[in-house]
Amino acid sequence: MSTLRFHAIKESFTNKPILVEEKERRSDLFGKNVFNENTMRQYFTKDAFVGVMNAIQFGKKIDRNIADQVSSSMKDWALSKGVTHYTHWFQPLTGTTAEKHDAFFETIGNGMAIEKFGGSQLVQQEPDASSFPSGGIRNTFEARGYTAWDPTSPAFIYGTTLCIPTIFVAYTGEALDYKTPLLRALNAVDNAATDVCKYFDKNVKKVTSSLGWEQEYFLIDKLLAASRPDITLTGRTLLGHSSAKGQQLDDHYFGSIPNRALNFMRELETECMLLGIPVKTRHNEVAPNQFELAPIFEEANLAVDHNSLLMDIMGRVASRHNFKVLLHEKPFAGINGSGKHNNWSLSTDTGVNLLSPGKTPMSNLQFLTFFINTIKAVRENEELLRASIASASNDHRLGANEAPPAIMSVFIGEQLTKVLEELEGVTKGKLSPEEKTELKLNVVGKIPDVLLDNTDRNRTSPFAFTGNKFEFRAVGSLANCGNPMTVLNTIVAKQLIDFKKEVDLLIDKKGLKKDEAVFNVLREYIKSTKAILFEGNGYGKAWEDEAKKRGLSNNKTTPEALKAKISKKSIALFEDMNVMSKIESQARYEIEMEAYIMHIQIEGRVLGDIARNHIVPTAVKYQNILIENVKGLKEIFEAKYKTVSQEQIILIEEISGHIEGINANVTKMTDARRKANTIEDLEQKALAYCNNVKPLFDDIRRHCDKLELLVDDEIWPLTKYRELLFTR
Ligand code: ADP
Ligand code: MG
Numbered sequence: 001m002s003t004l005r006f007h008a009i010k011e012s013f014t015n016k017p018i019l020v021e022e023k024e025r026r027s028d029l030f031g032k033n034v035f036n037e038n039t040m041r042q043y044f045t046k047d048a049f050v051g052v053m054n055a056i057q058f059g060k061k062i063d064r065n066i067a068d069q070v071s072s073s074m075k076d077w078a079l080s081k082g083v084t085h086y087t088h089w090f091q092p093l094t095g096t097t098a099e100k101h102d103a104f105f106e107t108i109g110n111g112m113a114i115e116k117f118g119g120s121q122l123v124q125q126e127p128d129a130s131s132f133p134s135g136g137i138r139n140t141f142e143a144r145g146y147t148a149w150d151p152t153s154p155a156f157i158y159g160t161t162l163c164i165p166t167i168f169v170a171y172t173g174e175a176l177d178y179k180t181p182l183l184r185a186l187n188a189v190d191n192a193a194t195d196v197c198k199y200f201d202k203n204v205k206k207v208t209s210s211l212g213w214e215q216e217y218f219l220i221d222k223l224l225a226a227s228r229p230d231i232t233l234t235g236r237t238l239l240g241h242s243s244a245k246g247q248q249l250d251d252h253y254f255g256s257i258p259n260r261a262l263n264f265m266r267e268l269e270t271e272c273m274l275l276g277i278p279v280k281t282r283h284n285e286v287a288p289n290q291f292e293l294a295p296i297f298e299e300a301n302l303a304v305d306h307n308s309l310l311m312d313i314m315g316r317v318a319s320r321h322n323f324k325v326l327l328h329e330k331p332f333a334g335i336n337g338s339g340k341h342n343n344w345s346l347s348t349d350t351g352v353n354l355l356s357p358g359k360t361p362m363s364n365l366q367f368l369t370f371f372i373n374t375i376k377a378v379r380e381n382e383e384l385l386r387a388s389i390a391s392a393s394n395d396h397r398l399g400a401n402e403a404p405p406a407i408m409s410v411f412i413g414e415q416l417t418k419v420l421e422e423l424e425g426v427t428k429g430k431l432s433p434e435e436k437t438e439l440k441l442n443v444v445g446k447i448p449d450v451l452l453d454n455t456d457r458n459r460t461s462p463f464a465f466t467g468n469k470f471e472f473r474a475v476g477s478l479a480n481c482g483n484p485m486t487v488l489n490t491i492v493a494k495q496l497i498d499f500k501k502e503v504d505l506l507i508d509k510k511g512l513k514k515d516e517a518v519f520n521v522l523r524e525y526i527k528s529t530k531a532i533l534f535e536g537n538g539y540g541k542a543w544e545d546e547a548k549k550r551g552l553s554n555n556k557t558t559p560e561a562l563k564a565k566i567s568k569k570s571i572a573l574f575e576d577m578n579v580m581s582k583i584e585s586q587a588r589y590e591i592e593m594e595a596y597i598m599h600i601q602i603e604g605r606v607l608g609d610i611a612r613n614h615i616v617p618t619a620v621k622y623q624n625i626l627i628e629n630v631k632g633l634k635e636i637f638e639a640k641y642k643t644v645s646q647e648q649i650i651l652i653e654e655i656s657g658h659i660e661g662i663n664a665n666v667t668k669m670t671d672a673r674r675k676a677n678t679i680e681d682l683e684q685k686a687l688a689y690c691n692n693v694k695p696l697f698d699d700i701r702r703h704c705d706k707l708e709l710l711v712d713d714e715i716w717p718l719t720k721y722r723e724l725l726f727t728r
Pocket of ligand 1: 298345
């Protein structure tokens with residue numbers, strides 16, 4: 001083992017930046033491997049083009065005849081680019097992407113063969129689905145699900161395969177993936193928001209939800225990462241003493257991007273361009289060897305697909321540059337973890353960003369309507385929103401090192417806080433002409449000006465308004481954005497429907513004018529959402545105490561947090577919005593709880609193994625060296641030996657203490673795991689893993705990390721933090 005560490009370090013020194021030439025302009029590369037609108041125009045008949053566009057824009061069904069034309073054109077296009085296989089590409093609840101490749105090649109008898117891709121193969125496929133998680137929806141004896149084409153996300157070529165984005169559902173119709181509920185949620189928010197928009201502009205026919213994610217990650221030398229069994233098996237370090245130099249100096253954040261990393265980014269960005277992923281920014285992050293990549297925002301479904309695709313290709317490109325990408329939320333203790341900020345907004349088919357203030361008082365009232373309704377949606381569903389970002393790995397990040405806490409709150413900035421305060425004072429019922437004028441001129445009308453400097457440097461807010469969008473920052477770097485985006489769009493849809501009902505009631509029953517009714521309902525929302533607004537520093541006891549007084553949830557661990565997914569309220573919400581049936585909600589809860597248990601179980605095994613089989617033997621080895629040394633000193637110095645070997649004797653004792661600590665705690669942890677495994681009830685089992693198994697990780701780690709400081713560096717088996725984090 002120790003030889004592996006030093007071998008890896010030595011090899012890593014020989015790594016040279018792998019030069020990547022950028023021959024073509026990015027704008028020329030963009031979308032080259034995507035079957036996008038442009039390509040469709042070239043390859044499709046008019047019928048096929050209209051059919052697909054109608055499906056994309058209005059969700060119209062595509063008939064068989066059109067599907068045949070589409071598949072045939074897709075095949076021609078793909079063959080012209082050297083493609084041999086096709087696959088239905090989908091996002092099962094394992095959190096990764098899945099694909100099963102089939103060749104276009106088919107024999108037609110008499111020793112002849114053709115390339116074939118029919119409409120039915122495009123539209124529907126039956127993967128062998130038995131090994132994807134289904135949370136009890138599919139019994140194993142009928143382990144069948146099928147994938148179905150999602151025409152709203154264009155097909156693309158990766159390598160020599162034509163990938164067709166699809167949904168993945170059970171034969172009984174329940175969703176088994178991230179995409180299906182997301183598409184339903186996007187539909188729900190479209191309908192609800194379009195109805196509300198009609199108060200302000202009758203021409204609005206469609207509202208689209210947009211997402212711009214920011215992906216943080218660590219880049220670690222591939223060999224060094226491979227030398228650590230914990231990184232290889234769990235994606236994070238389970239032990240390791242912090243490096244003397246960490247991120248204190250902030251020098252990485254402001255520094256230039258190291259060359260090897262830069263070349264990796266160049267190649268990754270080229271791949272992204274070809275796939276139509278509009279990446280735009282790259283920079284260093286706070287922690288050493290931590291980076292970020294962000295695209296221009298896109299329609300939410302497409303953006304989710306693109307993020308999943310990106311996470312996949314990142315790993316492959318990194319490998320070519322001798323790197324391993326760590327997407328885990330907390331790969332290293334004591335320094336910043338990685339998140340995936342989800343910038344979110346809604347915009348109309350008339351080109352208006354509903355979360356951006358406009359030029360007229362009326363458009364600003366529209367802005368306020370969507371702004372305040374979003375806050376209200378978060379207020380009413382904060383626990384569900386927290387659940388949407390819950391995972392074993394994100395638990396480590398939330399509430400530590402500049403990451404948002406597990407308490408959901410909304411940051412809106414000083415100026416908008418003032419605007420809300422003024423609106424809170426609006427008269428009940430009818431407004432006088434003077435009040436209306438005053439509101440329009442001096443409150444609503446001033447918003448664009450006050451917003452100009454709405455900067456937010458409070459990075460700990462989990463949900464912040466940043467000028468023309470909300471930024472959901474609690475999302476973890478490893479997460480599929482589909483989950484939080486489904487929840488966010490669903491709760492906003494529900495809220496907008498409620499809002500419309502209330503406004504209509506005031507118009508119909510109280511005879512209020514439309515804008516009076518809107519002001520009246522918003523005033524009440526402002527009053528009832530105050531608890532969720534928070535501008536201060538998001539961590540520490542002070543905010544926890546304050547949040548508790550405000551009645552906000554603080555579910556620090558995944559098992560606690562996930563319960564909100566199957567509360568009566570959540571189940572009803574998803575049912576009402578046609579996003580998920582009760583069975584689907586429950587299945588997802590089960591899958592996520594099981595995933596949690598499995599993660600902790602694997603980590604426990606790996607940690608036990610490293611501690612007992614790598615660390616303890618090393619400590620014993622070093623202790624023996626010391627014992628030999630003391631024996632030798634005794635021979636030479638006789639009675640005086642105690643003084644000259646004093647330090648060594650203390651060390652020998654200390655090492656024994658830590659060895660004992662490791663063994664006792666590993667035994668305790670193994671027992672706790674065994675006990676947890678006998679529990680039938682899923683929730684109780686997850687809680688046992690969370691409360692009885694996981695805390696022992698810290699005790700084991702503490703002893704190991706202390707030993708790292710005591711034992712001779714030359715025989716220490718595990719690649720150290722400083723080597724992992726500062727090798728460029
Ligand atoms: P930062 O948050 O790092 O200061 P920006 O405010 O420029 O940077 O934007 C961050 C992200 O927000 C980008 O990925 C961008 O695409 C996204 N974004 C900008 N406008 C919108 C919008 N209307 N809807 C969704 N995402 C958006
Ligand atoms: Mg941001």
